[in-house]
Amino acid sequence: xxxxxxxxxxxxxxxxxxxxxxxxxxxxxxxxxxxxxxxxxxxxxxxxxxxxxxxxxxxxxxxxxxxxxxxxxxxxxxxxxxxxxxxxxxxxxxxxxxxxxxxxxxxxxxxxxxxxxxxxxxxxxxxxxxxxxxxxxxxxxxxxxxxxxxxxxxxxxxxxxxxxxxxxxxxxxxxxxxx
Amino acid sequence: xxxxxxxxxxxxxxxxxxxxxxxxxxxxxxxxxxxxxxxxxxxxxxxxxxxxxxxxxxxxxxxxxxxxxxxxxxxxxxxxxxxxxxxxxxxxxxxxxxxxxxxxxxxxxxxxxxxxxxxxxxxxxxxxxxxxxxxxxxxxxxxxxxxxxxxxxxxxxxxxxxxxxxxxxxxxxxxxxxx
Numbered sequence: 001x002x003x004x005x006x007x008x009x010x011x012x013x014x015x016x017x018x019x020x021x022x023x024x025x026x027x028x029x030x031x032x033x034x035x036x037x038x039x040x041x042x043x044x045x046x047x048x049x050x051x052x053x054x055x056x057x058x059x060x061x062x063x064x065x066x067x068x069x070x071x072x073x074x075x076x077x078x079x080x081x082x083x084x085x086x087x088x089x090x091x092x093x094x095x096x097x098x099x100x101x102x103x104x105x106x107x108x109x110x111x112x113x114x115x116x117x118x119x120x121x122x123x124x125x126x127x128x129x130x131x132x133x134x135x136x137x138x139x140x141x142x143x144x145x146x147x148x149x150x151x152x153x154x155x156x157x158x159x160x161x162x163x164x165x166x167x168x169x170x171x172x173x174x175x176x177x178x179x
Numbered sequence: 180x181x182x183x184x185x186x187x188x189x190x191x192x193x194x195x196x197x198x199x200x201x202x203x204x205x206x207x208x209x210x211x212x213x214x215x216x217x218x219x220x221x222x223x224x225x226x227x228x229x230x231x232x233x234x235x236x237x238x239x240x241x242x243x244x245x246x247x248x249x250x251x252x253x254x255x256x257x258x259x260x261x262x263x264x265x266x267x268x269x270x271x272x273x274x275x276x277x278x279x280x281x282x283x284x285x286x287x288x289x290x291x292x293x294x295x296x297x298x299x300x301x302x303x304x305x306x307x308x309x310x311x312x313x314x315x316x317x318x319x320x321x322x323x324x325x326x327x328x329x330x331x332x333x334x335x336x337x338x339x340x341x342x343x344x345x346x347x348x349x350x351x352x353x354x355x356x357x358x
C-alpha cells in the first residue's frame with residue numbers, strides 16, 4: 001500500500017550554521033492534519049580507509065554528547081559539493097591521506113524520523129600519505145587501529161558512531177569473505 | 180590527547196514534539212569562542228527480529244525525505260522509558276510480534292556532529308505472534324523478507340536507513356558465521 005504525507009505549509013523556525021529546523025503543517029495519509037518537525041542538513045561524506053593494513057579513525061570531542069568519539073573521517077558537504085570530492089577532501093584534511101578513488105558503499109539515512117541528512121559512505125582506494133591540514137576549529141587525533149582491535153571496540157561499545165559501525169561491519173564481512 | 184569543549188551559555192531555540200534545538204555559546208579546546216548547534220532527541224529503540232526465518236521490516240512514509248522507507252521496527256523512548264521495554268512495545272505495536280527477550284546489539288550515535296540521539300538496537304529473542312495495534316498517526320505496512328532479499332535490497336540502495344543497515348550487516352555476519 002502506498003502512503004504519502006503532504007505539506008500544507010512550510011514553517012522555518014531556524015536557519016543556522018550546520019542545521020536548519022522546520023515545523024511544517026502537513027496532512028497524514030488519511031487526510032488528518034499533523035505537525036512534522038524536520039531538521040535540515042546539507043548531507044555528509046565519510047570514508048572507510050585502510051592504511052598499511054590498519055583502519056583509519058579520528059578521535060574528537062563531540063559537543064552534542066559531551067564525549068570524545070572514535071569515528072571514520074567525515075564531514076559535511078560544502079555548498080552542493082560532490083560527495084566523493086568531499087570524502088577525499090575530508091580524508092586529506094583530517095588524516096593527510098590521499099585516495100585516488102572513492103568507491104560508494106552506502107547512502108545512509110541516519111535518523112529518518114525527523115532529519116533529512118544523507119551520509120555517503122565511501123571506501124578509499126589507492127591510498128597514499130600526504131600532509132594533514134585540519135580546519136582551524138577541528139581538534140582531532142588520527143588513530144590507526146588493526147581491524148581486529150576496531151571490531152572489538154565496536155563490540156564493546158567503545159565505538160558508537162553509526163556510520164563507523166556500518167563501515168566496520170562491512171569491512172569485517174569483506175575480510176572474512178576474503179575478497 | 181584529550182580535547183574538550185565547554186559550555187558558556189545554553190540557548191534553547193525551540194522545544195517541540197520530537198526534537199528540541201539549542202544554539203550554545205561554547206569554548207573550543209584552545210579556549211576560542213564558538214557556537215554549537217545541538218538537536219536534542221529523547222533517544223530511540225529498534226529491533227532486529229526474525230519471524231519464521233524472515234527479517235521483519237516496516238514500510239512507512241518518512242516526511243523529512245518525502246519517501247517511503249523500509250526499516251526495522253523502531254520508535255522513540257517515551258518519557259524516560261527503558262530502551263528494551265520500548266523495543267518490545269514498538270515491535271508489538273507495529274508488527275503484532277512479541278519477543279520474550281531483547282538482546283542489546285549496539286548503542287548507535289546516528290549523527291554526532293549536531294545531535295544527541297542514542298539509538299538502542301536490539302535483537303528479538305523467542306518471538307511469537309500477537310495482534311498489531313499501531314499508533315493512530317502511524318501508517319505502515321509490515322514486510323517480512325528472506326534475509327538474502329533484505330541483503331540485496333541493502334546492497335542495491337533500496338534499504339537506506341542506517342540502523343537497518345547495521346542490523347542487516349550484523350545478521351549477515353551472524354548467518355555466515357553459522358552462530
